[in-house]
Amino acid sequence: MEIVFVILALLVAVTVSGTAERILPIPLPLIQIAFGVGLALSPLPSAVLNPEIFFLLLLPPLLFLDGWRIPKAALRQDGRLILALALGLVVFTVVGIGLLIHALIPSMPVAVAFALAAVLAPTDPIAVSAIAKQAPVPQRLMHILEGESLLNDASGLVCLRFAVAAALTGSFSPTDAFATFVWLSLVGVALGVLVTLAVTRLQERILSRVGEDPGTQTLLSLLIPFAVYLVAEKVHASGILAAVSAGITMSYVENQGRALALTRMRRSAVWDTVQLAANGAIFVLLGEQLPVILERASGGALLEGGPLRLVLLAVTITAALAFLRFVWVCVSIALTLRRGRRSGLPRGPFPFGLALATSLAGVKGAVTLAGILTLPFALADGSPFPARDLAIFLAMTVILVSLLAATLVLPIVLRRIQLPPAPEAVDHERMVRAKAGEAARDAIQTLRASLSRTASDPGLYDEAAVRALQRYQRYDDGAEASGTSRGREMVQAERRLRLAGLRAERDALFDLRRRHTIPDALLARLIREVDLLETRFAEG
Known part of the structure; x- marks a missing residue:
């Protein structure tokens, strides 16, 4: 019965936070984190966050829906920039932030520092869109951020996997890492496409004989992301990329227009509710875990200087993440503009405001939380995994600091960006x-x-x-x-x-x-x- 109370408490917190957002001038993720802290300090039962269950229940439907709804023309238009952010920036971030963390905390092993950097690399556009309601993110920039987040989750988690393996075994092979990344990516994407096509084709044959039921169709669409995620994980491929590619495939199937209008309307309403509940539950869970993690990190004498030094470390890491992202974005935009000038486009001033907004929009969220909690408790010899609680605390604090920084600065930067009108x-x-x-x-x-x-x-x-x-x-x-x-x-x-x-x-x-x-x-x-x-x- 305890798990039932926990789930109901999460849903109530998500519901009340949605109302509170309309009253308070605070982004919804921060309100939900505050509600989570309140739940943790209340006498109600607290959730024991199992990373595997967290990944399975919350991430597949959200990633599937993102892939389903993201404009495909935007992915084709800015594909190079999205890939540069989703792949190149992740590796750049893991190396740069990993070395910085080890320099700041010498007691943290290099492999653990790189594992922490790997979970800090992925971004969360859901948090960005919530923060930017008062100053909406330009549509094209939002599409780039969404496309980046769909792909950088997999690359960041692959880096995490090899960093943890290096911490457990004491060795690292670049060749094995590259081969595993290729397997995870290609097989994950292929399974997402093939399973979705097989299910929808079988579904069409059945419906042609027995007719269409909107409720059954909606339920089937809810099951597809879980199915492709489990199949991909079973063969040690990327379940995240499988869910994303399944969503993209589903959008192309949907474009055939074979479903009834009633089915589409009901399915859209159900998926909106699922998105609201899953996104809210992620941030409420984050807030609920904060008091326990803070107690472990500061009370265990993991770092001299106490909680204040921990917070300063998190602020420093967040600033470094933004700086590395700004450098990478500037280089990517410069190369894009250079290709445009070669194609005959007129020369214009460098869009530093757009680059700064893109950098600040690199807010951390669900994948960072879930990824850091997958750190093992013990090494191969049975000894405790080094600096695990410290790494978890720093990851959670970076999520909060990045949210706060984006809340305070991003709307100001967005208001100063001048975009040409688009009457077309x-x-x-x-x-x-x-x-x-x-x-x-x-x-x-x-x-x-x-x-x-x-x-x-x-x-x-x-x-x-x-x-x-x-x-x-x-x-x-x-x-x-x-x-x-x-x-x-x-x-x-x-x-x-x-x-x-x-x-x-x-x-x-x-x-x-x-x-x-x-x-x-x-x-x-x-x-x-x-x-x-x-x-x-x-x-x-």
Whole structure:
């Protein structure tokens, strides 16, 4: 029963923290960490964090969803920069920060220092997006950060694995490390793609015979990331990359448009809830572990100077991480601009503000927490693993310091970044809507002509077609008129009137339900229609 109370306490903390974020001007991850500390200090049972269970339950669905939803065009557009950050920067960080940690703490073995550096290399874009709500991260930069985090988790954890192996055995082979990295990466990606394709193809064959059930489809999508993660780990490949590649594959399967609209809507709502719960649980768990780790790190006389020196060390390491990241980002951007000038692009000033924002956005999070907790308790000879508690405390403190630094500085830097307007996005949307509308009109007219030839009342289908075409005609008129000032005002006025009417319609439906004059099933269907229309016009 204790584990049930722990899970319920985590979910309550995530729910209350979401409400607190709307009241307090504090990023959500920091609020959730504070709630976790409160849970740890309360008389409620505390969670015993098993790293393997943590990895299995929380990371696969989040990585799968990130791969599913990240824009694939952004990955192709900035693929070189993303790979440079996800692979080159990780190795650069592990070497540089590993040597720095060993220099600052000579009592910590080199292998342990490199293990700590390896878990500090991956970034957490979820924390960045939460921090940057007051000053939104530019869309392209956010896509780069998301793409980086999808790949650098695997490279950082591979470095961690070899650092721990070196600590346990006292030896390290670069050849074995490279071969293992290739196996982990290639096999992990391949399994994610193949398992997802096999499951979805089998699913399509079954659905073609028995029909589609939205609930079953949603449940199946929830099981896929766990399946690919377990299969990959079983053959000693990267379960993280398997989950990411499964998500990317799922997005291409989804683009075929074979699922029902109801299935897509329900599945999206369920996945939003899963994302909210899993992300929140990660930071609440982080806060819940802090008091115990602080007690072990400072009370065990692991370092002279006490907690203050530990915090200063964490601040120093965080600053060094940001500096190395800034250097790497500047070099990467310079090379990108150089290639652009060779392609004929005009020369412009170096975007130091963008480089600084990218550096500050390297916030640490879930993978850092989970990775550091996988450090073994003992060496091969049975002796305690050296400086384990100190490494865990430093990793957790770096997470907090990086969150605080990004909270204070990143919004200021983002507000100073000048980005050119992008009217082509609006034009592109109009073009897409126009083409979709044209296809819809053609389909309606074709079906009308076919039905009218065999109907006893052809005029009925003519009138129905006119009414069905009104939506697309209204959009065309609005698109043409919106180019003028009066046209834009007309579109906004129509949107406000439609929203007012929809809200009044919903109030009337609920009033009928209170009077018991409408069945629940009919109410649910009508409310759903009103909600969908309101969402459409509210986003206009």
